[in-house]
Every structure is written in C-alpha cells, then in structure tokens.
Amino acid sequence: MAxxxxxxxxxxxxxxxxxxxxANLADNSPVRGCMVIKPNGFGIWExxxxxxxxxxxxxxxxxxxxPLFIPKSFLSKEAAHVEGFxxxxxxxxxxxxxxxxxxxxVIVDPDAKLEEELVVRPTSETIIWNTYRDWIQSYxxxxxLINQWANVVRxxxxxxxxxxxxxxLWQEGHTAHASAEEAMQETRLILDVYARFAEEWMAMPVIxxxxxxxERFAGAEETFCIEALMQDGKALQAGTSHFLGQNFAxxxxxxxxxxxxxxxxxxxxxxxxxxxxxxGLIMTHSDDDGLVIPPKLAPVQVVIVPIPKxxxxxxxxxxxxxxxxxxxxxxxxIDNDDQNRxxxxxxxxxxxxxxxxxxxxxxxxxxxxxxxARRDTKEKANVPLDTIADHVARLLDEIQQNLFDRAxxxxxxxxxxxxxxAQFEDILENKGGFVCAHWDxxxxxxxxxxxxxxxxxxxxxxxxxxxxxxxxFTGKPSERRVLFAKAY
Amino acid sequence: MAxxxxxxxxxxxxxxxxxxxxANLADNSPVRGCMVIKPNGFGIWExxxxxxxxxxxxxxxxxxxxPLFIPKSFLSKEAAHVEGFxxxxxxxxxxxxxxxxxxxxVIVDPDAKLEEELVVRPTSETIIWNTYRDWIQSYxxxxxLINQWANVVRxxxxxxxxxxxxxxLWQEGHTAHASAEEAMQETRLILDVYARFAEEWMAMPVIxxxxxxxERFAGAEETFCIEALMQDGKALQAGTSHFLGQNFAxxxxxxxxxxxxxxxxxxxxxxxxxxxxxxGLIMTHSDDDGLVIPPKLAPVQVVIVPIPKxxxxxxxxxxxxxxxxxxxxxxxxIDNDDQNRxxxxxxxxxxxxxxxxxxxxxxxxxxxxxxxARRDTKEKANVPLDTIADHVARLLDEIQQNLFDRAxxxxxxxxxxxxxxAQFEDILENKGGFVCAHWDxxxxxxxxxxxxxxxxxxxxxxxxxxxxxxxxFTGKPSERRVLFAKAY
Numbered sequence: 001m002a003x004x005x006x007x008x009x010x011x012x013x014x015x016x017x018x019x020x021x022x023a024n025l026a027d028n029s030p031v032r033g034c035m036v037i038k039p040n041g042f043g044i045w046e047x048x049x050x051x052x053x054x055x056x057x058x059x060x061x062x063x064x065x066x067p068l069f070i071p072k073s074f075l076s077k078e079a080a081h082v083e084g085f086x087x088x089x090x091x092x093x094x095x096x097x098x099x100x101x102x103x104x105x106v107i108v109d110p111d112a113k114l115e116e117e118l119v120v121r122p123t124s125e126t127i128i129w130n131t132y133r134d135w136i137q138s139y140x141x142x143x144x145l146i147n148q149w150a151n152v153v154r155x156x157x158x159x160x161x162x163x164x165x166x167x168x169l170w171q172e173g174h175t176a177h178a179s180a181e182e183a184m185q186e187t188r189l190i191l192d193v194y195a196r197f198a199e200e201w202m203a204m205p206v207i208x209x210x211x212x213x214x215e216r217f218a219g220a221e222e223t224f225c226i227e228a229l230m231q232d233g234k235a236l237q238a239g240t241s242h243f244l245g246q247n248f249a250x251x252x253x254x255x256x257x258x259x260x261x262x263x264x265x266x267x268x269x270x271x272x273x274x275x276x277x278x279x280g281l282i283m284t285h286s287d288d289d290g291l292v293i294p295p296k297l298a299p300v301q302v303v304i305v306p307i308p309k310x311x312x313x314x315x316x317x318x319x320x321x322x323x324x325x326x327x328x329x330x331x332x333x334i335d336n337d338d339q340n341r342x343x344x345x346x347x348x349x350x351x352x353x354x355x356x357x358x359x360x361x362x363x364x365x366x367x368x369x370x371x372x373a374r375r376d377t378k379e380k381a382n383v384p385l386d387t388i389a390d391h392v393a394r395l396l397d398e399i400q401q402n403l404f405d406r407a408x409x410x411x412x413x414x415x416x417x418x419x420x421x422a423q424f425e426d427i428l429e430n431k432g433g434f435v436c437a438h439w440d441x442x443x444x445x446x447x448x449x450x451x452x453x454x455x456x457x458x459x460x461x462x463x464x465x466x467x468x469x470x471x472x473f474t475g476k477p478s479e480r481r482v483l484f485a486k487a488y
Numbered sequence: 489m490a491x492x493x494x495x496x497x498x499x500x501x502x503x504x505x506x507x508x509x510x511a512n513l514a515d516n517s518p519v520r521g522c523m524v525i526k527p528n529g530f531g532i533w534e535x536x537x538x539x540x541x542x543x544x545x546x547x548x549x550x551x552x553x554x555p556l557f558i559p560k561s562f563l564s565k566e567a568a569h570v571e572g573f574x575x576x577x578x579x580x581x582x583x584x585x586x587x588x589x590x591x592x593x594v595i596v597d598p599d600a601k602l603e604e605e606l607v608v609r610p611t612s613e614t615i616i617w618n619t620y621r622d623w624i625q626s627y628x629x630x631x632x633l634i635n636q637w638a639n640v641v642r643x644x645x646x647x648x649x650x651x652x653x654x655x656x657l658w659q660e661g662h663t664a665h666a667s668a669e670e671a672m673q674e675t676r677l678i679l680d681v682y683a684r685f686a687e688e689w690m691a692m693p694v695i696x697x698x699x700x701x702x703e704r705f706a707g708a709e710e711t712f713c714i715e716a717l718m719q720d721g722k723a724l725q726a727g728t729s730h731f732l733g734q735n736f737a738x739x740x741x742x743x744x745x746x747x748x749x750x751x752x753x754x755x756x757x758x759x760x761x762x763x764x765x766x767x768g769l770i771m772t773h774s775d776d777d778g779l780v781i782p783p784k785l786a787p788v789q790v791v792i793v794p795i796p797k798x799x800x801x802x803x804x805x806x807x808x809x810x811x812x813x814x815x816x817x818x819x820x821x822i823d824n825d826d827q828n829r830x831x832x833x834x835x836x837x838x839x840x841x842x843x844x845x846x847x848x849x850x851x852x853x854x855x856x857x858x859x860x861a862r863r864d865t866k867e868k869a870n871v872p873l874d875t876i877a878d879h880v881a882r883l884l885d886e887i888q889q890n891l892f893d894r895a896x897x898x899x900x901x902x903x904x905x906x907x908x909x910a911q912f913e914d915i916l917e918n919k920g921g922f923v924c925a926h927w928d929x930x931x932x933x934x935x936x937x938x939x940x941x942x943x944x945x946x947x948x949x950x951x952x953x954x955x956x957x958x959x960x961f962t963g964k965p966s967e968r969r970v971l972f973a974k975a976y
Binding site: 027029030031034035036037038039042043045046062063064065066067068069070071072073074075076082086087088089090091092093094095096097098099105106108117118119120127130131134135140146150151153155167169339 | 515517518519522523524525526527530531533534550551552553554555556557558559560561562563564570574575576577578579580581582583584585586587593594596605606607608615618619622628634638639641643655657827
C-alpha cells in the first residue's frame with residue numbers, strides 16, 4: 001500500500017496529494033474547489049478545534065453564531081475590505097427552484113429573485129459589526145470577546161485539499177474594545193495563543209511577525225501572523241491576528257459612551273485559523289510511508305494488533321492493555337480484523353499515522369511482553385506488560401517532543417541570510433526555506449522582488465533585533481532584516 | 489427587568505419572543521429569516537452538541553464534512569426529494585462581484601455566471617450519496633456510520649427564532665448498510681438515542697412514533713420521530729430518523745458486492761436534530777420570570793453572588809466555594825459586579841436561567857452558611873458551608889429530575905382520548921395537547937382533519953397497543969389510535 005505514495009524527493013506536490021488520498025483525509029467533490037473532509041481528516045480537525053476552543057475560553061472568549069449570508073451592500077461599506085473580498089464570492093440571487101415546464105429536472109424560478117443579492121460569507125467582519133452596533137452602547141458593554149466556528153467560501157481559482165479550497169472550516173474571533181491599547185493587547189494575546197497551539201499541539205515551530213502593508217488583511221491596520229516552514233522549503237501562513245483599528249466601527253457606525261461620557265468609535269480585532277492547518281500538519285511531519293500525526297492531535301494514539309490474528313487469549317490481553325492505557329487518558333484502538341496479514345496492517349497504520357503500534361503475539365504473551373513500534377522513527381522495542389501503560393504514556397510525550405525538535409532543526413537550518421541579490425536567488429533556487437534579508441520598506445520593491453523571484457515577504461519577525469543594512473534588491477537603507485520565502 | 493416579559497397566560501407567542509430577547513439567546517439579523525445566535529443561546533447548543541456527539545460516537549459513528557453547495561441537478565435525482573426541497577432553496581448563480589462602473593458599490597459580475605447553479609444544502613442526502621458511490625464497493629465497506637455537524641438553509645416564509653429559521657445548525661447522520669434489517673435497526677437505534685437525549689439531558693419527555701406517509705421525509709420509506717409537548721399545548725417535532733430504503737442508492741447508483749457475490753443497492757438511513765431543540769427547551773421549562781435550563785445543559789450551573797456587593801472577605805469565601813464545586817465538575821461563576829443591587833442581579837440570573845444561585849453575605853459567613861436558591865421552584869434554604877458542594881451536587885440532580893417530572897405530568901395530563909368529532913374539536917379548542925383518536929389510515933382524511941382543525945397527525949406511537957375502533961372523522965374502521973395535535 002505504502003508503495004503507492006510518490007516519494008517526496010521525486011514530486012513533493014504529488015506526494016502531498018497521495019498522502020491526503022491514501023491516509024483517507026479528504027476527497028474531491030463534484031463542486032469545484034470544494035472538498036469532502038473524510039473521517040480521518042475530520043478527526044484531526046476536531047482535536048485541533050477542541051484544543052483551540054479551550055484556549056479561547058481560558059482567555060475569556062465565548063462562542064456565538066452569525067448568519068452565513070451577508071447582504072451585498074455590507075461588503076462595500078469598508079473600502080479596503082470590499083477590494084479584498086468582492087472578487088471571490090459565491091452570490092445567492094434566487095430563493096427557489098421549480099420544475100422545468102419543458103421537462104428536464106429543475107430550473108431556477110425567475111420569479112424568486114432576491115431584491116438584494118446575498119454573498120456567502122468569505123469572512124464575517126461586516127455582518128458582525130453591523131450586529132455589534134446594537135449590542136454596544138457604553139464602555140460597560142466592552143470588551144466583547146466573541147469567537148465563531150464556521151464555514152466560509154472564497155471562490156479560489158487554483159485549489160488544493162486543506163491548503164486552499166473554495167469552502168473551508170475555520171474559527172473567526174471578532175472582539176470589540178474601548179481603547180486602541182486594549183485591542184492591540186488582544187491582537188497580540190491571540191497571536192501568542194496561535195503560536196503556542198502550533199508549537200505545543202501541532203509540534204510545528206512558527207515565527208511570529210507582522211505582515212507588510214501589501215500583505216495585510218483587507219480592512220486591517222496591522223496584521224500579525226505565524227509562519228511555518230514545510231519540508232519542501234516553502235512557507236505556510238498558519239494563522240493571522242488583525243488589529244482593525246476603528247475601521248469597521250466607522251463603516252458600521254458603532255459608537256460607545258466612554259468613561260469621560262464622550263461618544264467614541266469602538267476598537268476592533270479579528271483573528272482566524274482554518275482547516276489549512278491540517279495541510280500544515282501533513283507537510284511538517286509526514287514521510288514517504290504516510291501520515292505522521294503528533295500524538296496530542298491523533299484521534300487514535302495507540303493501536304494494538306494481535307499477531308498473527310485475533311484469538312480469544314490475545315483479545316483478552318489486548319483488552320487489558322487497552323484498559324490500562326485508557327485509564328491514563330490515552331486514545332486506543334484494538335485491531336479486530338481477521339482477514340489481513342500483520343505486514344499489511346502495519347503498513348496501513350503507518351499510512352494513517354497512528355503514533356504508536358503495539359504488536360501482541362502468543363510468544364510475546366508467554367514472555368510477558370509486547371512489541372512497541374513508534375511511527376516517527378520506526379524504532380521497535382519489547383516492553384514488559386506490567387509497565388506498558390507508563391511506557392506508552394512517556395513514549396507519546398517523547399514522540400510529540402521529537403517531532404517538534406526535528407521540525408525545528410529543519411526550520412532553523414533553513415533560515416539563511418542573504419546580503420546580495422545573487423545570494424538571495426541562489427538560496428531560493430537551491431536551498432529553499434526562509435531568506436533573511438534587508439528590504440527598503442517599500443511596496444514597490446516588495447512587488448518587484450516577488451515578480452522576479454516568486455518569493456514574498458512572509459513577515460517582519462517580532463522578536464528580532466534591529467540591524468541597519470542595505471536592501472538586498474535596491475541597496476537603499478533598511479532598519480532590519482525581514483523573512484522572504486516562496487509560500488503556499 | 490423580569491417585568492418586561494409578557495406573561496404566558498396573556499400571549500404565549502410573545503412570551504417566547506420576550507424570553508429569547510431578554511435571556512440574550514438570539515437576535516434578529518439583517519438577512520431575512522436568519523438569526524444571530526448570541527453567546528447565551530450558543531452555550532446551550534454547545535452543551536447539546538457535546539452530549540449528542542458523545543452518544544453518536546459511543547454507538548460507533550464518526551464525523552465528517554461534506555460541501556455546503558449541491559449542484560442543482562443532484563436535487564432532481566430522487567423524485568420525492570426534489571418535490572420536498574426544491575421549493576425553498578438558496579441558489580448560488582454567480583461567483584464574483586465587481587465595482588459598479590456607474591459608482592454605487594458593487595454589483596454581480598455578469599461574466600461570472602456559473603454553468604450549473606449551486607444550491608445551498610437544505611439537507612445533504614444527495615451530495616453524500618453521490619460521494620458514497622466512490623467509497624462503497626463491497627459489504628466489507630459497510631456499514632458506513634457517518635455524522636456531520638453543519639449549517640443548512642431552507643427558505644422558510646414564516647420564521648421564528650430557533651423553531652423555524654432560514655439558516656439553522658444541526659447534525660445530520662447518513663449511514664449505509666448491507667441489508668434492510670440492519671438499516672432499520674440503525675434507524676431505531678438513533679431514535680432511541682434522540683429520545684434518551686431529550687429526556688435525560690433536556691428533561692423533555694417525548695413520544696416515539698412513526699410519521700404518516702403524508703408527513704414522511706421527502707425520499708424516506710419510513711420516518712420515525714420524537715414528539716414533545718410545549719406548555720401552550722402545541723406539539724413540537726424534536727427529532728427524526730429516516731429509513732431511506734434503497735432510494736438514494738438507486739438515485740446515485742450506489743451498489744455493493746454482497747456476501748453472495750451479487751451486486752445489490754445499498755440500504756440507507758438519515759437522521760437529524762437541530763437548533764430547534766433550543767426552542768423546545770425554552771417552551772418546556774421556562775416561566776414568566778425567564779428562562780429555565782435543565783442543569784445538565786446549563787453553561788453555568790451555579791452563580792455565587794456576594795451580598796450586598798463584592799468584598800475581599802466575601803471574594804475569598806466565594807472562591808473557596810467555587811473551588812469545591814468545580815472539584816465536583818460543577819460549572820460555576822462568581823458575580824464580581826459592584827454596580828448593581830442584589831435584587832437586580834437575582835432577577836437577571838433568573839432571567840437567564842442559571843439553575844442554582846448562592847447568596848453569600850457577611851452575616852451568612854459569620855453563621856458559616858450560605859443561602860441556596862433554586863431556579864425551578866424559587867425555594868430558598870440556608871446550607872452549612874462545610875457541606876455546600878455535596879448539597880449543590882444533589883440539588884442539581886434534583887432540579888434536573890423535577891423539571892422532567894413536572895414536564896411529564898403536564899404532558900401526560902394533556903394526552904386526551906377523543907371518540908367523537910365533537911370531543912376532538914373540543915379538546916383542541918379548550919384543553920390543547922395531544923388528542924388520541926382513531927383514524928382510518930388515509931391521507932385524504934388526514935388532510936381533511938388538518939384543514940378543519942389545524943391539527944396534524946404527530947405520530948403513530950410505537951409502543952402503544954393495537955385497539956380496533958372507528959375513525960373519529962369518517963367512522964371507518966381503524967386498527968389503533970394515533971396522536972393529533974396542533975404543532976410548531
């Protein structure tokens with residue numbers, strides 16, 4: 001089975017599609033650009049969602065739900081926003097079908113045309129800020145810390161499962177504050193939550209930074225992001241947190257009475273991560289044998305395989321081990337299939353990325369031991385049955401840490417300084433990864449570099465020191481280096 | 489505050505809207521028929537979702553996600569299905585907006601017309617069975633037990649928050665089986681899950697039954713349902729589980745190789761409950777002072793109110809009580825507001841339905857006690873601080889049980905036998921509730937009764953004995969009584 005995966009060295013892009021297909025993560029659908037998220041893929045997203053949801057709630061946020069549809073005119077109210085989103089919207093124009101009077105199925109009923117067209121939300125700032133107008137009167141109503149888990153639609157021309165799809169699942173936080181400082185604090189707080197989630201749960205190291213003006217969210221005053229590096233040397237924007245200033249409050253007339261009894265526009269943030277993270281997880285850890293999932297996000301963390309096949313005695317021993325693991329909160333599955341051989345099953349479980357596999361045969365049982373195989377390194381060891389639960393619990397932590405360390409080593413080795421344009425091009429061409437270079441700070445130069453090299457400025461890293469220098473492209477003065485990369 | 493709620497006796501319908509508004513459950517939106525689910529309302533739905541999700545998983549189901557959009561032609565493939573759903577669909581015809589060349593915002597770009605229109609899913613049988621065709625080859629691929637949590641859209645003309653909205657949130661299960669028997673077992677299994685959820689979590693007694701042919705889901709061979717009774721004597725369909733036979737397999741060509749090596753069409757079920765349940769919960773338990781939530785579904789189960797207002801000493805005692813409650817898994821909130829008076833706060837917490845309120849004053853503290861008020865009966869008692877956690881844990885169970893008992897008593901008192909048409913009309917007119925009467929089994933009679941009385945057949949109850957008699961309307965022979973009611 002694993003043989004059917006294209007090796008990464010041969011064609012990384014095809015390897016990715018093979019993993020998505022063979023690990024049963026997603027499927028194409030008859031609707032252009034929309035995917036079906038299969039149970040294996042959705043199980044990972046559920047774990048991500050649950051972990052993030054707890055982090056949001058622990059920082060004072062609550063969930064709500066706003067309409068899927070946005071009146072067309074709402075999009076126009078914030079000038080930058082409409083520029084960014086109007087071009088890729090699904091538009092609802094009618095509300096009824098009817099039988100084709102000429103036979104041949106159903107047709108759109110021309111009598112059921114909407115007075116104002118509705119756009120399927122590409123993001124919800126407009127409808128939410130239109131609602132906040134009714135919810136906010138005074139500083140006592142602030143802050144408003146709301147998150148929504150939802151589907152959104154952006155009519156992308158080139159799609160790729162998880163990474164870029166017309167419909168995707170995400171969370172979008174929309175908060176309202178009484179001051180710029182507080183809104184900025186919120187923006188940074190969420191950036192930290194995202195970074196912590198990426199590193200501690202996904203085992204995916206990220207760089208926190210600021211987007212350039214050109215790469216900002218349409219309607220934001222400042223966009224913060226976390227950027228990760230995939231195994232092929234391309235960057236992935238993994239989450240963004242926007243300081244929106246008073247732009248949406250002004251567009252939707254959301255004023256509050258401040259402590260000095262003055263009317264003032266409300267300050268806003270918005271922030272989101274999406275099913276794109278599943279793509280990032282795949283491309284951070286997986287190998288030529290299949291998917292690798294960090295244990296904390298694995299729907300099944302341990303599989304117990306009776307060898308060569310299930311028997312009453314092995315079933316009893318497996319159930320005992322499973323019970324001991326469950327008691328430690330470990331998610332475990334017992335393989336009960338009696339059709340396929342162990343070798344086939346091992347390959348299958350490697351393909352779908354179960355972090356730990358326990359092989360349990362008659363001889364193991366006699367020796368009071370079990371064979372433990374870890375997915376990340378493929379190492380095997382015999383472990384006494386008496387201590388198996390402790391051993392596996394420790395091993396899961398070790399795998400989680402090893403995946404992070406491995407990804408971080410790769411990432412750190414792929415941040416390369418370039419001081420000349422020749423170096424810049426050479427790194428992008430031959431080594432890949434982030435190029436750390438000076439830039440003169442203009443959108444003009446940024447776009448010319450993109451045109452010439454296909455690399456974009458991923459971010460201006462947050463916690464890096466100032467370092468005066470000269471733009472790698474124009475030679476003009478620069479205050480600090482920024483990170484360039486080709487990106488997904 | 490509570491004074492602003494219209495009493496139930498005066499106008500039940502207005503009372504419901506008042507509760508939704510004053511308990512901050514939902515808000516209108518600028519999109520016709522779509523509501524905003526506010527944090528208080530969404531918190532209840534989250535608890536419902538979490539409880540149901542565990543029940544589905546415990547019975548072997550997994551979650552997945554299918555596209556929001558359905559190609560128009562898919563709807564036509566199952567004849568009954570298209571009749572039932574085509575009339576109320578949101579239709580996407582274009583995929584881009586553009587700036588109006590005459591100024592004035594954005595317009596639909598006529599160049600971006602879809603070749604085939606897309607319907608926003610009113611339910612997902614068609615797109616899912618189109619997908620299952622690729623997933624199912626042999627009996628080894630069966631059963632397929634998949635659930636989806638999603639938003640759906642049905643263009644309803646008359647809407648009402650939670651009970652009937654154009655967009656709503658729900659879960660839809662779609663399972664595939666190798667035999668009619670197994671599919672029927674699944675249909676019944678889920679009906680039992682729904683009934684158990686309604687009674688054990690929502691404290692809402694339900695009657696399990698079968699829908700008449702006329703009330704069946706469009707495309708089903710048999711529709712099972714749970715029916716509840718609201719306080720105004722109107723019934724609410726709270727969940728449905730459909731045996732779909734081979735209808736969708738035939739429409740979408742989904743065949744499997746059975747154990748006898750024969751090609752056979754796959755057997756199907758589908759089943760769903762929605763945010764409508766929040767409306768059912770409101771109308772089962774709430775009173776003229778506000779919302780009443782069964783403790784198991786209350787986002788906050790206990791609120792601790794320092795009296796007359798927070799002080800360091802009271803805060804310390806409150807924190808200690810909260811810690812003891814949390815240790816028992818009780819969801820607790822401490823009121824820290826120092827602006828409003830206790831009376832105002834009490835009314836507010838009654839309005840939003842927190843099951844238990846603890847009032848903690850300086851004198852209570854000195855007496856080593858706390859005042860415990862329960863939302864359902866409004867009873868108050870002083871309880872020693874040392875045993876408060878045990879007391880509250882017991883009390884929450886007691887409230888849960890009391891709400892169920894109260895609702896069941898009301899429901900049982902409102903199932904009335906009618907043997908003549910005069911009785912039938914009298915019961916509907918004056919007493920309300922379910923009318924238990926004989927019916928001749930024809931759709932014609934069913935529709936005439938509906939026309940004359942506005943009552944529909946809610947269900948043919950499952951576990952009731954056969955009892956020959958004569959149709960209350962036509963006098964023709966009948967094998968058993970069925971349940972009529974006016975319904976939401």
